[in-house]
Amino acid sequence: MSLLDHKAADLHGLLHKKEIKVSDLVDESFKRINQVDHKIKAFLTLNEENARQQALMYDEKFAGGEKLGALFGMPIGIKDNIVTQNIRTTCGSRILENFDPIYDATAVQNLNKAGTITIGKLNMDEFGMGSSNENSAFQKTLNPWNLDYVPGGSSGGSAAAVAAGEVLFSLGSDTGGSIRQPAAFCGVVGLKPTYGRVSRFGLVAFASSLEQIGPITRTVEDNAYLLEALAGVDSMDSTSANVKVPKYTESLTGDIKGLKIGVPKEYLGEGVSAESRNSVLEALKVLEKLGAKWEEVSLPHSKYALSAYYLLSSSEASANLARFDGVRYGYRTDNAKNLIEMYKNTRAEGFGDEVKRRIMLGTFALSSGYYDAYYKKAQQVRTLIKKDFEDVFEKYDVIIGPTAPTPAFKLGEKTTDPLTMYANDILTIPVNLAGVPGISVPCGFAGGLPLGLQIIGRHFDESTVYRVAHAYEQATSFHKEKPYL
């Protein structure tokens, strides 16, 4: 058994008892990366020298008997769209191939304060646009459970690295499902926090009104520890919320007696595979045994979420990605006679096909004459979708359904038609549009590939989401399964 198979609290105990050292954890992480990363290709950049030095420094702190926090010395991987000072940050894009950030994202600063050790940067679909990691400009990360399958996306590298035991946990980001869907496909735990819960300062922006940074872990408990470190208001992000951060780990009581669960009929209907549906029905039986009650509910505007999402997220992306113009950072073309040509050729050569497609869609939706018909209409539909959730949450504590309509799909299976790929996110996208928190926890296997259970909560009620996820996890053993690599 690898040291990294333990949860953080156990490792923390071993560190304090001086049975292990931080260096052992960091060694184990790089050893595992050497063994398996050539197979799954999760990492884009390693921070080996710094990580090992930091481990030695932290070992001295433990040796000195200092009281240190639960995450102190734990090896973590960071999605490559979260900036890390002096560690290359590419967003999976040629246009940022050699970008060397000059500051840390607030989330990374918070982790550094908590004492985690950054092992390296993890692969992703370019700028977060994709559901399979096949849109990375550099490499395709593969699913640790079966190398013919995708790990999901866009935080595919972050989920695969945790599932393969290369790091104890990782950070991802979720704009339309990019933490939860890969967590489901790789059999790990991934949380998208409430919009505003975690600062987005230093998260390279794709769709600012939808995205959040969140933790990907092997257990719900580790996830809760990480959110405690990450959450909170930040003067550098005016959309971060000034709402008290609870001790999430204290909500992991195992007690869900009397909990009211709403199960949207739209999440078990058309387009959802039998495997995914059945795994959720089985999970509901487990929750019932623990004292929860569930009823069928409706989120009537669910089927419009995908359209609204692609219009809104692409519109925001077209504005956010305007900054990549070859002037201040990133790639610049050699082929330009004047400034405008430099912009156009830099962007044509630096961006991949999916990114260009979405910039085009967004520019179109925001352009004169189309704004009301597409962008404003999508914002109005967003209001209806948000209202759907508010109505259900008046009577129910959480909403439960599958994370994704199917288990992981094969490489190349959905690359020919963009709409087929987009449809993979139908069950995660509404959560981003409503801004509520959602977690994916392992809930079964189909053909050797993991399935995910999605638990959605009220705004800023991650505590209840964690409580339910933890109670379910403790009553099942899916999270204990590991891929053979």
Next chain:
Amino acid sequence: MSRISAHQVKHVANLARLAITDEETETLTKELDAIITFAEQLNELNTENVEPTSHVLEMKNVLREDEAAKGLPIKEVLKNAPDSKDGHIRVPSIME
């Protein structure tokens, strides 16, 4: 009926400052047409008196004290610039 023409695609690409080849124009016209056609299902919904949501949280005018703080060091900032000279970022000529 096609929702977007090749001519429009070229116009949008110019607005987005993206150089696209004729082949890309053809592909993008087809793909955007399919996506926009799909998105038009939103027209099934009556949204006449529905307020648009641009942001999910009730937050307005987030202000802070106007205090001077140290900016980023120029040397650091220029580290990632493709071309610079004498502490400035250099770009190709604007006029030919």
